[in-house]
Amino acid sequence: MRKAFIFTLDALFAVSVLAVFLTVVSFELNVPKQAYWLPELGDTFMTSLDKSGVLYGTYLQSPTDAQNTLTYYLNTLPANTNAKITIKIYTQGTGDTFNGPTTIEATKGTISQYQETHVKRVFCNVTNKKFGIAELVLSYA
Amino acid sequence: MIAVVFIINMQWGVMLDSINGYETANGAEKASHVASLYLINGPGYPANWSYADVQLVGLAKNLNVLDPNKFEQLKNISNSTLGEKLGVPDFKIFINLTNSNGGTMGSTGLVPNNYSTLSRLLSYVSYNGAPSKLYVTVWK
Numbered sequence: 001m002r003k004a005f006i007f008t009l010d011a012l013f014a015v016s017v018l019a020v021f022l023t024v025v026s027f028e029l030n031v032p033k034q035a036y037w038l039p040e041l042g043d044t045f046m047t048s049l050d051k052s053g054v055l056y057g058t059y060l061q062s063p064t065d066a067q068n069t070l071t072y073y074l075n076t077l078p079a080n081t082n083a084k085i086t087i088k089i090y091t092q093g094t095g096d097t098f099n100g101p102t103t104i105e106a107t108k109g110t111i112s113q114y115q116e117t118h119v120k121r122v123f124c125n126v127t128n129k130k131f132g133i134a135e136l137v138l139s140y141a
Numbered sequence: 142m143i144a145v146v147f148i149i150n151m152q153w154g155v156m157l158d159s160i161n162g163y164e165t166a167n168g169a170e171k172a173s174h175v176a177s178l179y180l181i182n183g184p185g186y187p188a189n190w191s192y193a194d195v196q197l198v199g200l201a202k203n204l205n206v207l208d209p210n211k212f213e214q215l216k217n218i219s220n221s222t223l224g225e226k227l228g229v230p231d232f233k234i235f236i237n238l239t240n241s242n243g244g245t246m247g248s249t250g251l252v253p254n255n256y257s258t259l260s261r262l263l264s265y266v267s268y269n270g271a272p273s274k275l276y277v278t279v280w281k
Contacts, residue, residue: 036170036174037262037263040174040262040264041263041264041265044181044205044264044265044266045265045272047204047205047265047267048205048265048266048267048272048273049265049272051203051204051205051206051267052267052270052271052272053270054272072241073241073272076241076242076243076272076274078263
């Protein structure tokens with residue numbers, strides 16, 4: 001009588017463990033996966049601005065014109081994304097010192113902290129002794 | 142005990158549905174990803190390919206910088222072999238290149254119709270010195 005009772009408890013315990021395991025697994029499978037395309041979109045966006053000379057061009061524009069240029073390109077991103085790009089430009093002073101930064105910011109919508117992605121690029125203009133750091137933050141709208 | 146078995150059965154069904162749904166969506170997404178990477182990351186094979194001898198399609202002069210001549214060659218590749226040349230033989234392909242405003246600069250492949258699965262991936266590229274958009278749609 002006592003052995004049978006213990007056996008029943010063991011079986012119930014084993015089944016309970018299995019039920020908990022399956023519950024956890026199914027919960028994990030139902031958690032929304034982060035879309036892989038958001039980081040890739042940000043990466044290709046920044047690379048295309050870099051390779052097309054848009055980032056480099058901000059050296060040559062007034063801060064207002066540079067902001068307008070960046071806003072234009074941000075607005076070409078898909079409607080279901082919000083974005084913010086920040087460019088900091090440093091100019092070499094005497095010796096190893098650098099002056100700045102001059103900061104240029106442009107935004108599209110309001111960045112959501114939900115599934116945001118960051119992409120950075122560093123670019124330089126040796127002739128004008130300047131370098132810049134560009135950071136894009138991209139999120140779902 | 143019956144209740145416990147019922148819960149297990151229910152959870153198992155939910156799990157199978159999740160796995161099946163995820164894998165179906167993931168197949169087309171992976172294919173659009175693979176095709177896009179081939180197009181924008183490398184020159185293809187052979188490196189100076191033409192539509193007549195191409196084995197693997199790539200459009201890049203440098204990373205994300207597309208070669209306009211190769212984009213013209215791409216338009217001459219038959220729709221039936223385009224998927225195979227982009228590493229996704231099980232899918233049909235539609236490729237659309239636009240300027241940053243969305244104005245079409247060229248397209249090739251089969252426009253999706255009567256599809257059971259479809260994935261469309263946007264990549265930014267540099268084309269003729271300007272930021273442009275490359276849409277790769279895979280479907281079947």
